Amino acid sequence: MSNKTIAKFSGFVISLAAASVIFSGCAFVASKTEQPALNPHYGPPTVTGKIKSKDITESSGLAASRCQNNVLWTHNDSGDDAFIYGINASGDNLGTWRVPNAKNNDWEDIAAYKDKGGKCFIYIGEIGNNKPRGSDHTVYRIPEPLVTPDNASSTRKDPLFTANAETVLFSYPDYDQDAETLMVNPKTADIYVLTKRISGPAGIYRVKPNFGGQDVQKADKIAEISVPAIPNGLLTGGDISPDGRRVIICDYAQAYELVLPETAANFDDIWKQTPEIVNLGERRQGKAVTYNVDGTSIFATSEGRNAPVIEAKRK
Numbered sequence: 001m002s003n004k005t006i007a008k009f010s011g012f013v014i015s016l017a018a019a020s021v022i023f024s025g026c027a028f029v030a031s032k033t034e035q036p037a038l039n040p041h042y043g044p045p046t047v048t049g050k051i052k053s054k055d056i057t058e059s060s061g062l063a064a065s066r067c068q069n070n071v072l073w074t075h076n077d078s079g080d081d082a083f084i085y086g087i088n089a090s091g092d093n094l095g096t097w098r099v100p101n102a103k104n105n106d107w108e109d110i111a112a113y114k115d116k117g118g119k120c121f122i123y124i125g126e127i128g129n130n131k132p133r134g135s136d137h138t139v140y141r142i143p144e145p146l147v148t149p150d151n152a153s154s155t156r157k158d159p160l161f162t163a164n165a166e167t168v169l170f171s172y173p174d175y176d177q178d179a180e181t182l183m184v185n186p187k188t189a190d191i192y193v194l195t196k197r198i199s200g201p202a203g204i205y206r207v208k209p210n211f212g213g214q215d216v217q218k219a220d221k222i223a224e225i226s227v228p229a230i231p232n233g234l235l236t237g238g239d240i241s242p243d244g245r246r247v248i249i250c251d252y253a254q255a256y257e258l259v260l261p262e263t264a265a266n267f268d269d270i271w272k273q274t275p276e277i278v279n280l281g282e283r284r285q286g287k288a289v290t291y292n293v294d295g296t297s298i299f300a301t302s303e304g305r306n307a308p309v310i311e312a313k314r315k
Helices: 003-022 149-153 267-272
Strands: 046-050 061-064 072-075 083-087 093-098 107-114 120-126 137-143 166-171 179-184 191-197 202-207 216-218 220-225 237-240 246-250 255-259 276-278 286-291 297-302 308-313
Touching: 061 120, 061 237, 061 297, 072 107, 093 149, 107 237, 107 286, 120 179, 220 267, 246 286, 255 267
Parallel strands: 061 107, 061 286, 107 179, 166 216, 179 237, 237 286
Antiparallel strands: 046 308, 061 072, 072 083, 083 093, 107 120, 120 137, 137 166, 179 191, 191 202, 202 220, 237 246, 246 255, 255 276, 286 297, 297 308
């Protein structure tokens, strides 16, 4: 083997090792001196229960209902069909719903929204990179199903059905990207998609909620964001608080909160703020995080069967 061949092989091994570290479900802070203190506004994380539904194997997104107390919505990653699942903080099964007029090529996140008339919706992000060729991405919207005690017996084999999904189609203005974070602004209904990057900060893109149209809109890139971890843009989930003043985002290991200054009138000023770490405890591969119905807690889940439901309460 020549020296040139050996050098190439060594470089490949080093790259492969680095990739295995990145995708092992861990995010590492650059150094102790750079690591910010934990967010003082949250208590320690607690496991409130474990997901009991056998149909939920990869909780990839999480959203707390804005109309129903103690109702969390989740979905599986790619490989599942177009199903959403209701659970509570204890991980109990609240029901399984198929979403008509929707496909799950690579659903990555889910968000909850309450309009000015008090009607609640669920948004689902078909925003991952496991999709047919093409640069278009889809956000689905459905009226939030009403959870009743009778729903708990439903499963993927015998599901309930939501109303037909409405869609928004979008593409990126620069180049096609992977994303796993979907948010909806509770004040403006604007949709935010945060990309997942290994090589630098995550991009922040805004999508107008033009549901029902057939045109593909160009998302607006409004900012970039780095979290205090390596990689600094490997974001896997997020949410906007019900009052529209805070944002929680996560990677595989931690969560990070940004707070809009009291003097700020423009929501997008929040992306200029410094993220503070919110400890979510041990997660096998954390991809989902949400504020609860009134913003007093953060909930998170992890991939895998019987994954824990984790809560960090705001002090």
